[in-house]
Amino acid sequence: MEKTSLTALADEQLAVARQAPAGRAAHTIHGGHDHMLRQTVIALLAGRELAEHESPGEATLQVLRGHVRLTAGEETWDGGAGDHVTIPPIRHALAAVDDSAVLLTAAGQAFRATSP
Numbered sequence: 001m002e003k004t005s006l007t008a009l010a011d012e013q014l015a016v017a018r019q020a021p022a023g024r025a026a027h028t029i030h031g032g033h034d035h036m037l038r039q040t041v042i043a044l045l046a047g048r049e050l051a052e053h054e055s056p057g058e059a060t061l062q063v064l065r066g067h068v069r070l071t072a073g074e075e076t077w078d079g080g081a082g083d084h085v086t087i088p089p090i091r092h093a094l095a096a097v098d099d100s101a102v103l104l105t106a107a108g109q110a111f112r113a114t115s116p
Contacts, residue, residue, distance in 0.1 A: 010064040010101035013043035023048040044096035057108025066100025
């Protein structure tokens with residue numbers, strides 16, 4: 001059994017993002033070639049974003065720190081620490097309103113084929 005402190009990992013990834021030219025950082029806590037489920041903590045500094053991209057399949061987003069905005073088609077969702085949303089299976093983008101860290105959970109064949 002593996003255990004991880006999401007609070008500590010969110011703080012760690014925010015520290016890494018503050019040093020990164022792109023203002024973001026990510027760490028996969030579960031997943032890889034032999035897993036259907038992938039969980040990644042993503043940190044984004046205020047004003048930074050993950051530009052619009054295809055949906056990897058079934059996915060959810062939980063805000064660990066800060067305030068983010070998820071845009072999918074005509075819909076927009078604003079979330080703060082403790083909020084959770086199911087990501088629609090369409091092109092979407094994620095922007096950090098404040099320095100933020102989120103837990104992305106995704107399931108499906110797409111990650112099996114594309115995981116590093």
